[in-house]
Structures are given as structure tokens and as C-alpha cells.
Amino acid sequence: MIYTKDNFINTLDVIGVIENETIDLTGEEIIIENNFLHSLEFSNCEIIANKIEFFGIRNNLLEIRFYNCSIQAELTFTNCIIQGIYFEKTKSLKSLNLQKGYNNEHIFEIEQLQFKDTFKTTNSLTTDITIRGCLFKNEFSFHNINHSIGSIKLIRNKFGYDNIEFEEHNFMMQNSTLNNIWFHKNCFYNFISFTNCLFTRNTTDTFKANSFTQNIFNFIYFNQCSFNNNETFTKCEFKDYSYFENLIDINSGILNFIDCIFHQYISFNNSQLNKFSIERSTFKDIASFQQTNFQLIKIDRVNFEKGAYFDEISLNIKGCDRISLRTIKQQLQKAENRIDYNRFRGYELQAYYQELDWKNNFKDKAILWATKASTGFEHSWTKALRFVLTGAAIFYSLFFFSENYMLSPNLDFSSLKDFLSGYFRFLIVTDFYNPLEEKRIFIDNSNTIGWIIFILGKIVLAFGIYEMIQAFRKFKA
Incomplete structure (x- = not known):
């Protein structure tokens, strides 16, 4: 039609x-x-x-x-x-x-x-x-x-x-x-x-x-x-x-x-x-x-x-701003979700660390850098243990060479037993005696470099142990 x-x-x-x-x-x-x-x-x-x-x-x-x-x-x-x-x-x-x-x-x-x-x-x-x-x-x-x-x-x-x-x-x-x-x-x-x-x-x-x-x-x-x-x-x-x-x-x-x-x-x-x-x-x-x-x-x-x-929420935190991460952290804390709360507490610290620059925020940047190096922002006790053993080994080695160079030039450096014995003694954070001496003797006053290395090593050791303890306590109320 x-x-x-x-x-x-x-x-x-x-x-x-x-x-x-x-x-x-x-x-x-x-x-x-x-x-x-x-x-x-x-x-x-x-x-x-x-x-x-x-x-x-x-x-x-x-x-x-x-x-x-x-x-x-x-x-x-x-x-x-x-x-x-x-x-x-x-x-x-x-x-x-x-x-x-x-x-x-x-x-x-x-x-x-x-x-x-x-x-x-x-x-x-x-x-x-x-x-x-x-x-x-x-x-x-x-x-x-x-x-x-x-x-x-x-x-x-x-x-x-x-x-x-x-x-x-x-x-x-x-x-x-x-x-x-x-x-x-x-x-x-x-x-x-x-x-x-x-x-x-x-x-x-x-x-x-x-x-x-x-x-x-x-x-x-x-x-x-x-x-x-x-x-x-x-x-x-x-x-x-x-x-x-x-x-x-x-x-x-x-x-x-x-x-x-x-x-x-x-x-x-x-x-x-x-x-x-x-x-x-x-x-x-x-x-x-x-x-x-x-x-x-x-x-x-x-x-x-x-x-x-926000239970079991998953993020790529590289692109997230600190305010958003803190808001989620606060809500997780109100909900008494300690597991995810600690995770986002670490995310917030990491975001803050990335915001800071060394020139204008040296103090906060240094503290967060130490936290990152010792346990990471996730507060890992295994990383803290590696930090303690590695940091102690570095400072003890420097101290060992300074002591033998300054005081005992005829020491046989091939003696691994003496090195390890002193290292394990150095790990005792409250022991301020010379770890290379069998008796309880302080470091010779003439070895100024050795004293400085020794004290710095103990500080690093104490910090690492403290961070490891905090890592074990991260799920505590």
C-alpha cells in the first residue's frame, strides 16, 4: 500500500x-x-x-x-x-x-x-x-x-x-x-x-x-x-x-x-x-x-x-594520596580491624616518605628512611632481623680492622674464630667492653676511631632490636 x-x-x-x-x-x-x-x-x-x-x-x-x-x-x-x-x-x-x-x-x-x-x-x-x-x-x-x-x-x-x-x-x-x-x-x-x-x-x-x-x-x-x-x-x-x-x-x-x-x-x-x-x-x-x-x-x-x-581492600598505593590512605586507616581503626589497619598505617608512612625531600624535611625524612631500612613500612620482623645482623656485621668489621690496625699489627687476620667470637659478643647490645678481649676490658682510649665506630654500631644495633620488637607487637592493641 x-x-x-x-x-x-x-x-x-x-x-x-x-x-x-x-x-x-x-x-x-x-x-x-x-x-x-x-x-x-x-x-x-x-x-x-x-x-x-x-x-x-x-x-x-x-x-x-x-x-x-x-x-x-x-x-x-x-x-x-x-x-x-x-x-x-x-x-x-x-x-x-x-x-x-x-x-x-x-x-x-x-x-x-x-x-x-x-x-x-x-x-x-x-x-x-x-x-x-x-x-x-x-x-x-x-x-x-x-x-x-x-x-x-x-x-x-x-x-x-x-x-x-x-x-x-x-x-x-x-x-x-x-x-x-x-x-x-x-x-x-x-x-x-x-x-x-x-x-x-x-x-x-x-x-x-x-x-x-x-x-x-x-x-x-x-x-x-x-x-x-x-x-x-x-x-x-x-x-x-x-x-x-x-x-x-x-x-x-x-x-x-x-x-x-x-x-x-x-x-x-x-x-x-x-x-x-x-x-x-x-x-x-x-x-x-x-x-x-x-x-x-x-x-x-x-x-x-x-x-x-574497608576489610581486605587492595590498592596500588603509588598513585594514592596520603589523605585518602589516612581516612581508610582511621575507619579500619574504628572497626578494630588491626590487620588491615597496620597495613594502611604503613601505606600512609610510605606516602608521607615519598612526599618529603631531603633538603627541606631532613629530620622526618631521615627517621622514615631508618624505618624503611630496618623493618620497611610494613614492619617486617624478618627484615628487622636482617638489618640487625647486617648492620652489626658492618660496624663490627670496621671496629675489628681499626683495633687490629691500631693496636695489634701482628694479629693473624685469617683467624675466623676470633672474628666470629667477637662478632657474637658485639651483638649483646648492653656489653660495652672490647669484644676482642677475653677479659672485661674497655677499648683503649688511644683508639678514638674505634670508639666512634663501636658506639655508632651499638646505636644501630639497639635501633634494629627495638624495631624488631615493635614488629612483633604490631598486632597488639
């Missing part, structure tokens, strides 16, 4: 179903304002037009369905009250716009919007989706969508109603690839789920990051998601439980939370990310980061009012 603008609208009004047709309205802008009394269905159709707009329709029983269609047109719904819009196995879609209009009296209410099995196993979705000022009463769902080019913008929408049970609504985006996401000033009054989604950003687009800005979330489920660029939550409010678990970064991206408020428990457990950043945010309840793996973490001006769990 050859369609014109008029008979196209008339067919929808009379029959309501168009199947296996090519609707070629090239260059036409079609406005449909009929309050249909039945459902509209497009099945296995190719629709070509400049723009098709459903405007001002008021029929809360009307369902509009597109099944296995190719839509080469700007598809727009403005100022409507309808039951639902459904897309299933769509082959192509130029653009989709849902909007309430610009007059304060205009509204857009819909029970259900559903995308299903679109492009997941065939071509990718190359379209811009803009949804602005709409109320979704019951369902908003994206299932098995491969959206790799274009953008998805949700602006000033409401999902569900306040004080309504979560299980009555179905708001979710799952098992999908979502490109260039921007969610701005939306209210998710009820449960919203992002499950097993890949968030991407097309680098040719003006988007700098996939972003969620100034949204209100109640119960949010953001599990098993991955992203290949930056993902940012800015000035968002999380009123109920929030789960960001098992997240994966596949291309050195960054997950940012900036100026956010979390009223209830939030979990980031078992996530593996390149960079994780929280800035100027408040956690009013417990936050959990257990068994996470971050290449870099930044925590800046964050208030954990009831504490945070």
Missing part, C-alpha cells in the same frame, strides 16, 4: 494495526492528535519520514507497540497521557523523544515504557533518546539493548510515587550496553535497578563522562555493571539502601561521587576498578568497601558518620 500523510493517520484511526508494510513518507512531518480508542501496533514495518509526533493524546488505556520495525524518523511523544509505549526487536530508530511540552499545564504521564531485545544480538542502536518531564507510573525498562552510538538523556522525570511499596513498580535497565548517559534532576521514588549493564562513552561525542547529576534515588541496585570511561554521580541523594557491588572497569575509567548524600547503608563490595573517587560527600549510615580492588582511590572531605568497612 502506498501511504500519504492522511491515509496513514486514517489507517491508524480505523484499523490500528499496520503489518509487513513500508510506510514511505520521506520529508513529511506528521502530527497525530487523535485520542484512539484502541491500541496501535506496527509489526515488521519500515517507517520513513522526517518526523512523526504523537501530540496531546489523552487516553490512559492506549498502548502503542513497535515490533521488529525499522523507524527512519524522529519519533516524538509530546504532552500525552497513555498506557504504554513498547519497542521490541527494533531494527533501527533515528531518535526518540518523550516530553511534556513547555507550558506549565502540559503533562506527560505513562504507565509503561519498555525496550526489549533491541539490537543485542544484531546491529547496535544508533539513536538519541531524550525523555524530559515525564511521569512513569508503573514501568520503565530497558532489556537486552545494545546502544553504542548516540545518547540517552533523562531530565526532570519522576518514576513511581512517594510512599509506595517498591515491589509494585518495575523500573530497571539491565543486560544492556548504554552509551553517553545523562540522568539529570530525576526523582526515583521507588526501586531502580541497573544490573549487568555496560556504560560506554563515544569519544566523538561532546560528553566528557556518563553522568548522574542532582538525582534523588531511593532503593538503587547498581550491581554487576561495567564501564569503559568515566562515570560520575554529582549532587545526588540516596535515601534508601544502595548497592554498587561487583563493578568492573574495563578501560581505565573513573567512578566518581561528588557532593552526594547517602542516608542509608551503601555497599561497594567485590568491585574491581581502576580509579574510585569520593569528594565532599556524607555517609549517614554504614558504607562498605570490603574485598574491593582499586588501582587508585581518592577520598577527600568525606564524612563517615557511622563508620566504613
